[in-house]
Amino acid sequence: MSLTFIDNAPLKALNTFGMDVRAAHFVRLTDLADLPALLASQPYRQGPVLWLGGGSNLLFTRDYPGLVVQVALSGRKLVADQGESVLVEAAAGENWHDWVRYTLTQGWFGLENLSLIPGSVGASPVQNIGAYGVEVKDTLTEVLCADLDQGGRLVTLTNAECAFGYRDSVFKHAGGQRYLVCAVRFRLSRAPHVKTGYGDIERELRTLPSWPTPTPGDVSQAVINIRKAKLPDPRELGNAGSFFKNPVVPQALADALAGAHPSLPRYPAGPGQCKLAAGWLIEQAGFKGHRQGDAGVHERQALVLVNYGAASGSEIHALAQAIQAEVERRFGVRLSPEPVII
Missing domain, CATH: 3.30.43.10 (Uridine Diphospho-n-acetylenolpyruvylglucosamine Reductase, domain 2)
Structure with a gap:
């Protein structure tokens, strides 16, 4: 042992x-x-x-x-080569960004928009991580798990069985926490079908010599550039990335808010639903760049709460609660934290 x-x-x-x-x-x-x-x-x-x-x-x-x-389980492997696509697997302890960059070097495409997301491969299906128009569920085929209620018996959950939602999955709900993610399998393409129409990607890509035919590697680098410009490096300034989820609200509420605040960013989120930009709400509530001791809101990205050095977790949590209360008071929208709070 x-x-x-x-x-x-x-x-x-x-x-x-x-x-x-x-x-x-x-x-x-x-x-x-x-x-x-x-x-x-x-x-x-x-x-x-x-x-x-x-x-x-x-x-x-x-x-x-x-x-x-x-x-800290490690390992990467090609499970099946099917010509135009490949089935590949990464162990739960692999660094997510390293895994994305590795797939690109192998000519396996589909994860490039998820570059530089912090964390491990094992966390990716739990959170259904996403960025710039792509979520991990889009390429994930299976999650290999140990059933802790069955003595660690190995089981495989399909994409459908993972019950993915926005920053959500079966692993975050009652019954799903019995599963320990051991490895994740993805179906990736050998054909470069890039997705460039979300957020700042196209603007960033236009600065590259390859425009208007960017490669998946170009998309990855564009995402890296954007994230580095907007988000603090946790090795230099403690943070957990986006602290709040973008709230999904009834369309009627979104329309009413947009009538009062025409610059409010909003996106379709299914029948009768609309997704709002949490960062915009937080900034309008006056918290962008706000600081309480060593607990603060990042000056360039209102979604990111930061530890300027000696903040306690309770102080960060208190700041998050103050943000939730003020956003709800002003807009009638309750923000939900992304991180697990212990």
């Missing part, structure tokens, strides 16, 4: 907000063969248990009183 349990373990380097917290117990899972021993261990049986990926989608407001398991 290669499991090494650590008591009173520091977690500051394992969460992108840089919260200086500790776990009562900590272990890294690098080999799926060790899972039965992990499930039988005293720290696991005593609980509670937190499964940790890249630490980029959570906010610690306190020390963790139980066991933190860092899922």
